[in-house]
Amino acid sequence: MRSMELARAAYKAVSSCARLKPGENVLVLADSIVDRYLVDAFANAAYALGGETQVMVFGTRPEINREPPKAVAAAMAASDLVLDLITQYIIHTYTYRKVREGGTRILCGTGITEDMVIRMVGGVDYNVLVERGQRLRALFAAAGELRVHTGDDAVLTMSLAGRPPILRDGLLDGPGDLDYLPGAQLSMAPVEETINGEIVVDGSAYPPVGLLDAPLRLTFEKGRMVKVQGSGQAALWKGWLEHFDDPKMLCLAHISVGLNPAARLCGNILEDERIAGCFVIGMGSQMEYFQGTVGKASSHSDVVAVRPDIYLDGETIVTDGMFGGKVA
Ligand SMILES: [Fe+2]
Incomplete structure (x- = not known):
């Protein structure tokens, strides 16, 4: 694990891409197949940037685009920003559309890996x-x-x-x-x-x-x-x-x-x-x-x-x- 490179790239993602402002309610969301240190890297960055930071991990679904568990949907709706790391992505679900209509902004990193964060975010102008x-x-x-x-x-x-x-x-x-x-x-x-x-x-x-x-x-x-x-x-x-x-x-x-x-x-x-x-x-x-x-x-x-x-x-x-x- 390249923890320092990952920390720097995750910080860039949350500050420059997601544009988290201090005090915002931010949910780091993943399914259980995602490496926890990757989830932690984004949560740490959000916390360091002054976000009211929460982490939710739910059991990986057998298919993409299944509606997420109710508690997850409620947490998404209650957040200003969702950092979505879910592998079995939920992009085309009713929940996704509904929470966005409610004002939640979402940075979707479905399928992202440590290497991708470092190389394609940290390493790109x-x-x-x-x-x-x-x-x-x-x-x-x-x-x-x-x-x-x-x-x-x-x-x-x-x-x-x-x-x-x-x-x-x-x-x-x-x-x-x-x-x-x-x-x-x-x-x-x-x-x-x-x-x-x-x-x-x-x-x-x-x-x-x-x-x-x-x-x-x-x-x-x-x-x-x-x-x-x-x-x-x-x-x-x-x-x-x-x-x-x-x-x-x-x-x-x-x-x-x-x-x-x-x-x-x-x-x-x-x-x-x-x-x-x-x-x-x-x-x-x-x-x-x-x-x-x-x-x-x-x-x-x-x-x-x-x-x-x-x-x-x-x-x-x-x-x-x-x-x-x-x-x-
Ligand atoms: Fe597509």
């Missing part, structure tokens, strides 16, 4: 990351069409017109805000019926797979995934989406572009989907702030392509997984 994210947001806001090339010949196109780009820069701005630790990501819900073509996913797919041992080739027609090709993991992933018996699990809910220069492909989706220049597709449940037409579904899964070429209205944004053009 957030000013640079946020500035690039803002440039990317402006470009996405002005764009009509997004085109992404992957593999040798796969092309996926979609219209972004009229939909808001959501920059999760990793910083909490005020009551009810939600952001993620570590940052950052730019996400958007494309206009569903305009999403057509193919994408080769060469990074990871979670849940339930994680790191892919061979690429998946996905085919979309009018926002719905109609074909999945690949090795045994393709069948595993497709089977997981279909076992909910929910047509919305086959709908594209959002696309994202990662922004963290310290992120590396490792099979942990929290890190993988933040790789600078990666392209992410989220399937299933769609947060309401995307203003899309998919809405809540039974669950959610993200897939990551790590070496895409991305174009906005024909202009290069990313080449072979590296930022170029106006976001270089």
